[in-house]
Amino acid sequence: MAFPMKELEVHNDLLDDHEAMEKQFREEGYLFFRGVLDPDAVEAVREKYFSILVEDYGVVDPGQDLPVWNGKDVSEFPIKVPEAYGSGTWEKFTSNPKIHAFFERVMGEPISWVPSTEYRLNPPAPEDPEDWVAGRHQDGFFNEGIPFRTCWVPFTDIDAECGGLTIAPGLNKLGYLHDRGAPPKYGIPADAIKESDWARPEAYHPGDVLIFGEDTPHAGLVNRSKVFRLSMDIRFSAKSDPQPVVGELSAFGAGWITIDTAGGPVTLTVDDRSYLRLKDGAQLPVSEMEQFLQVGERMMAGRDGDRALVVRPQKG
Ligand SMILES: [Fe+2]
Numbered sequence: 444m445a446f447p448m449k450e451l452e453v454h455n456d457l458l459d460d461h462e463a464m465e466k467q468f469r470e471e472g473y474l475f476f477r478g479v480l481d482p483d484a485v486e487a488v489r490e491k492y493f494s495i496l497v498e499d500y501g502v503v504d505p506g507q508d509l510p511v512w513n514g515k516d517v518s519e520f521p522i523k524v525p526e527a528y529g530s531g532t533w534e535k536f537t538s539n540p541k542i543h544a545f546f547e548r549v550m551g552e553p554i555s556w557v558p559s560t561e562y563r564l565n566p567p568a569p570e571d572p573e574d575w576v577a578g579r580h581q582d583g584f585f586n587e588g589i590p591f592r593t594c595w596v597p598f599t600d601i602d603a604e605c606g607g608l609t610i611a612p613g614l615n616k617l618g619y620l621h622d623r624g625a626p627p628k629y630g631i632p633a634d635a636i637k638e639s640d641w642a643r644p645e646a647y648h649p650g651d652v653l654i655f656g657e658d659t660p661h662a663g664l665v666n667r668s669k670v671f672r673l674s675m676d677i678r679f680s681a682k683s684d685p686q687p688v689v690g691e692l693s694a695f696g697a698g699w700i701t702i703d704t705a706g707g708p709v710t711l712t713v714d715d716r717s718y719l720r721l722k723d724g725a726q727l728p729v730s731e732m733e734q735f736l737q738v739g740e741r742m743m744a745g746r747d748g749d750r751a752l753v754v755r756p757q758k759g
Pocket of ligand 1: 661
């Protein structure tokens with residue numbers, strides 16, 4: 444288990460006070476709600492995850508309440524489970540009127556869902572990591588021009604041993620902590636965030652959601668339990684916020700791309716300041732862009748006028 448962490452506050456009592464919610468979000472960079480998500484919508488995702496673990500991979504035995512690992516080799520278990528991506532699971536979850544209405548209530552105005560979802564089915568790890576908060580990052584650093592709030596949604600009971608999301612409340616006010624002099628991934632230096640800054644609840648439960656901002660440092664703690672850790676992260680923004688350019692890549696050349704969006708084709712210029720995230724999150728030089736792009740691929744871009752700020756594949 445990781446080092447002891449501060450307990451997160453629960454904000455259910457702020458749900459009827461939008462101004463207080465916004466103040467909490469601005470000041471501390473997060474909102475944490477217990478038992479607020481529609482149980483049927485949560486159960487549908489949980490069932491999908493269980494079917495992947497039981498039927499597709501055979502790493503959990505049938506008929507279990509908890510996704511207890513049955514001991515079958517998981518050394519090759521994929522980080523991004525292909526059976527989840529493209530399955531329509533997050534689209535179905537967020538289009539549930541009760542789920543959508545909850546997040547609109549939090550935002551206080553109509554929202555859009557940003558097509559940037561991660562499905563996480565994390566097997567138990569064989570040993571403790573050297574650095575428990577390795578991979579610490581702020582989502583906004585890699586998504587310039589695409590405003591959003593990230594929602595981390597658990598689908599099993601997730602205690603400290605099972606790991607999962609930890610955030611550094613209040614450090615959102617320090618701006619980006621990423622090292623701009625350390626390409627291609629620009630990681631946050633380990634000493635930029637003290638151990639005493641990290642927080643998580645004693646346990647997450649299905650129905651809970653932790654919403655955090657683009658500037659909120661966070662990391663995923665290794666799973667040292669005997670069960671799979673099941674969660675999903677989904678992202679929304681206010682409809683009134685600048686929206687990303689989303690669609691199919693239809694053409695590209697040296698220094699430009701065209702994405703066919705629902706509203707028609709959009710051509711953006713790409714230059715050395717554009718953050719190209721076309722493989723593992725590392726920034727690619729523009730000169731290599733054409734090697735990694737494929738016509739027909741689903742893409743998303745943040746823009747400043749006709750210039751791309753970030754170019755990346757759509758996820759989920
Ligand atoms: Fe993140």
